[in-house]
Amino acid sequence: MIEADTRTPRERYRAQVREEIKQHAWTQLAAAGAYALSLNAIAKQMGMSGPALYRYFANRDELITELVKDAYRSLADTFRARAEAGADLGDLAHALRQWALADPQRYFLVYGTPVPGYQAPEDTTRITSEIMTVLLDACTAEQPPATAPSPLDPHLAERRAWAGQHPAPPSALRRALTFWTRLHGVLSLELAGHFTGMGFDPAQLYAAETEALAGR
Amino acid sequence: MIEADTRTPRERYRAQVREEIKQHAWTQLAAAGAYALSLNAIAKQMGMSGPALYRYFANRDELITELVKDAYRSLADTFRARAEAGADLGDLAHALRQWALADPQRYFLVYGTPVPGYQAPEDTTRITSEIMTVLLDACTAEQPPATAPSPLDPHLAERRAWAGQHPAPPSALRRALTFWTRLHGVLSLELAGHFTGMGFDPAQLYAAETEALAGR
DNA sequence: CCGTTCAGTTAGAGGCTATCACTAACGCTC
DNA sequence: GAGCGTTAGTGATAGCCTCTAACTGAACGG
Structure with a gap:
């Protein structure tokens, strides 16, 4: 079933970036465990500056909670x-x-x-x-x-x-x-x-x- | 049984400080988990500078391994x-x-x-x-x-x-x-x-x- | 088309691990 | 007991990290 996406472009973009962040987080997690999970490193991998991620997750804990x-x-x-x-x-x-x-x-x-x-x-x-x-x-x-x-x-x-x-x-x-x-x-x-x-x-x-x- | 302590004074002191470090580590561990274990914080609690602990444990991992x-x-x-x-x-x-x-x-x-x-x-x-x-x-x-x-x-x-x-x-x-x-x-x-x-x-x-x- | 919203930037504070060069005290040996 | 080598502890520093703050520029929506 195909539903019309009622979200605004901004919302859609936001959700997509959030998902991409989580994807990187999962690979980091699998490689080195939760302890080594670094917002900074994820941002660098995604080609952006560290603090940018804080637009998507309030802090490291919130990202991890989301993964949980x-x-x-x-x-x-x-x-x-x-x-x-x-x-x-x-x-x-x-x-x-x-x-x-x-x-x-x-x-x-x-x-x-x-x-x-x-x-x-x-x-x-x-x-x-x-x-x-x-x-x-x-x-x-x-x-x-x-x-x-x-x-x-x-x-x-x-x-x-x-x-x-x-x-x-x-x-x-x-x-x-x-x-x-x-x-x-x-x-x-x-x-x-x-x-x-x-x-x-x-x-x-x-x-x-x-x-x-x-x-x- | 009382045995003569054949260790030199330096060795005895060293062992004692190591033990004290581990003691602080255990309390930190119980309070906040292994993740939050901080050599720096332990040093501060013991009234000494951070790098001093590296005389006793090569790094954080070695301390944790010792605790394990x-x-x-x-x-x-x-x-x-x-x-x-x-x-x-x-x-x-x-x-x-x-x-x-x-x-x-x-x-x-x-x-x-x-x-x-x-x-x-x-x-x-x-x-x-x-x-x-x-x-x-x-x-x-x-x-x-x-x-x-x-x-x-x-x-x-x-x-x-x-x-x-x-x-x-x-x-x-x-x-x-x-x-x-x-x-x-x-x-x-x-x-x-x-x-x-x-x-x-x-x-x-x-x-x-x-x-x-x-x-x- | 223009004002608002918001993503992303740099700068920076404060934490951490860890290294290095240095100092001062300690203890062993003579 | 004097002297000297060993070693504990120091501050400075580099390089991570998280997270905040002020700013910029672009995209969206009326």
Whole structure:
């Protein structure tokens, strides 16, 4: 569908430059991590003077926050797309790993070391809950055959604020949470390089954890 | 036991100042994260000029590397101490959590976002294997009653370089690995604040994961 | 077509890392 | 205890960085 672009030329130009800045930011990020992200260097690459970028982002933090939001949105989009294509938990796990491996620094932007005082903006919590919803849907649809009762279930049944109005039973809540934490555990250590030199294949460990999640 | 300090006065002074620098570094780290760690600020706090610190650490990276090594050693020490006191897997898990909560930024120094090019120094891999040994000991000593065979075990039986000469059976290797990844998954997300506002108690989730590890 | 808006400029303050030449104190040796 | 080499700490400086401020020129919109 083709829609008339109601934005003024200035707005369109502005959006385009913002996007270009973020593009450069992503490549810098992938190359040297968030720490090394430099507005000055980006400006130089784009052939303009340093302070020019402050027309587009109030400061370095705002640019990074924007990248974080885009990363969240990217993950939520891939998840939602897979879910709409009928993905089960295993497929979602695989999609998560692919997404993480495609750009490790993007993963760390979302799930890496936080700055002590940092408060996530409202938007990201909304996107997080979108991701959670996909996960809860999958966990609810796909109940494992024989589920051993977990001592966590009563607690989750009582404190299920994060699940909103989702009709998932406590066991599904638990499985969604452990899906998140266990896969993040493997991915995070793998991407950080903690498995290098150990000899085993991280993919196999990931697959085994995925299987345990589906089966239990 | 009191040993004669064979170091020269200069060496002793040097070690003392190095320690003092690291002390200030730790407080800065806990307050604002590794990113904000500033040699200049530390020097000012200690009442000396910025460049003076370069007598003690070649550069900022070397100081941080030193902190990382100390963090590793601290974790290894607490683990070893608990193990010598007859700790089982559950105790080790509890010790890990206490260690992480005591100083989240220290945890992230070890297990947080890595700098893309960074190669861990030889020392840390040695300390890591020390930690792994304690873990493998515990997993070997404490075999769960009915262990469902995991598809991961054959792979680990074949690729067990990281376990060195440790006599742990494949299932123990797997349990040590999953101990690490699962608890790290929960801890990392908790410390990063990803659970805040969700309503449930991270400690309960951690306890449930610990229990699952011991029982399975 | 002309006034307004806004992108981009240079200059500069203040932070940082890191190097260099220098000084002064310290400790080892005789 | 005197002298001398070693070394801790200094200020100056270069070169990054973020971010502010004043200015300029071009593009847009009525």
